[in-house]
Amino acid sequence: MNNNSNFQIAFIGSVAAMFSLPASADFTYENGHNRLTFGGDVELDINAQNTHSGRGPIFFEDEIDDGDEFNQTGRILLDVSGERSTDSGNYARFKVQPLVQTDGGMGVDDAWLAIGNRGGTQLKVGRFEAYDLFPLGQDVFVGFSGDTSDGLYRDGQGYVYQAKEGRGRGGDSGQVMVSHSTGDWHAEVSTLFGDRTDLFDSSTYHGYTVNPDDDAKSSFIVRPVVAWTPGSWTLAAGMETNLVDDAIVDERGADISDRTGYGTRLSWDSGDWSLNANLSWLDAYEEDNLTLGLNALWKGFGVGYIHAGNEIDDVKPGSNDDDVISLPGKYSIDTLYTSYHFADVLDIKDLGIYLGAYYSTIEHDEVDNLDDADRYGARLRFKYLL
Template sequence: MKKTALNLAVASCLLTFGYASAAPTFDADIEIDTDRVNADTGGTTFDQNGRVALYVSDSKTSGENFISAKGAVLLSTDGTTSVDDSYIQIGNSTYDIQVGRFEAINLFPLGKDTIVEHAGDVSVYQGSMARGRAGDDGGQIAINITSSEALSFQINTIYGDDDSSGDNKTAFSGIRPTVTYETESVTLSAGFEQVKYDGTTTASDVNKSGVSVTAAFELGDADINVSFANMNDDETNQTVTSYSANLTQDDFGMGVIASDEDNATGNDPSVLTTYLAYTLPVFDIDDASVTLAGSYSKASDVSSGTNDTTLATRVRFNYAF
């Protein structure tokens, strides 16, 4: 009884000074995938994998200002453990700063991409080199600015080198400014990114840049995404141009991805991949579902006189608890 009274007293004082806090939120879910992949160049492979995801988040406010934090840990079925998100965000409704490990705005959304297997190892550029969740040697600092209900900006940076091949002597190895304009009928986003740092050897130097544009809109009850992205690698003189379009309606989704490589030497392969997925409830149990998904991909000019096709299927069980 004394503890309850004390808690109420503390809460009343906090509210009096304009300070509000909610209890941390804890969530978790498990996901198990059973896959079959058949490729012309690699035969048929079978695999089962999955993970348990543990999430914790919290936020506090003081007047118009806030601080929030989120952490997510993945426990994989192969026995490994990794961190998905881990960040702190500080600011207000007009601007904020985000620091840690996270994903910036998506400039190449794929919709319901439960499984997407591209044939021939052809590169697909998705405007995500500096999007975030950097490697072991990198971190992130992002600034988010909301100019109005329709217009917002984000500047995301990679602090340090993105992966272990870098020499760790570059403060900001990646930068990714984006702009989003939203109306009642369509949302448009565009961005530029560059990743540049010296590697531990000359062969591992990185100097890449790219642009991406995406549009999202509704067509009846369906959500549609259409995207374009182009990347240039100044170290290898390679250009990758990619396109995507997808539709999601209720529990069904489908999409298509096309990509072309323009290489300084050798072949210039291209790939066209289609995919679909449908989610069903499990015995009408809340938060339990099974998703049936597949993708078909065809690559041309992978090597001299060689094409490739890949057919992949996946059954995914998911349960949130």
């Protein structure tokens, strides 16, 4: 019987054995140059927050629609990863992470194949997240005033850019990344290509209809990053830009997919302390976005602050107030968040309970009172690493 047959039999046996193990145990099978690992985690959240429905623009007090919301969210993640290597140091790795969500939905986090060598060069294809240029620390619950997001742009709301529009896991888009690590240095060039109209989570951009003729092209976003980690310090910088002209246009014919962003981070991690300082800037069509972030973690206690300053140059003029989606000018979003981690609850290894909360405000230089747009929330998270 050849080695492939032996591995196939062992694979079947390992799957059967996995279901007979205690829930808290990772299972790894190794046979020479082959390794197969099963794991995962359970993450369940009980949330209380004040939200904005997103049905109206946030810059007009009479349009702000909010409400207190109590719900439960979460998922069970299963992790299956494998590797086959050679004596010369070459390898092929894969990972798949299916999700079972508490609302009955199904999804997937990572699903990729990587090919590399002991010299530190790797090619990765599939669905994954590239290097994080704006880490939030222990981000148990981080929300923003105006229903903002680091990955979606909603017209008439605030936007907190975090150099993550091309990081990955972008809808139906494909991903390819080439990276190289040697000593204290890491460099990568990640790409995200395909339909990216889902970046705009509304039918308008500055009041102008997005993709009115339904003829969007496939985007091609390239995202190079360089990171240097001497000891406890990490300094990283990168950018992301779409190389396809007129991939997404509005009713004027303006290329609103022409978005170029930059990000940098300085991190320090030593003993009980972890610190991150982040800066990102986005040059979009008739809009600039600048975001600053600072967070710290000490012995399970985390705190963070994010400031986003945006400037919109032009919006579609309306014949009456109902036509106005957004306002030109400058606005800023300030968010404070905190968290605490209770580790190994009841002396059960890898069973944790997290407390998280945030408070966020938004201001516009031409709007006197946006207090109704303040957003806040608290979360109780149960996390169990399988």
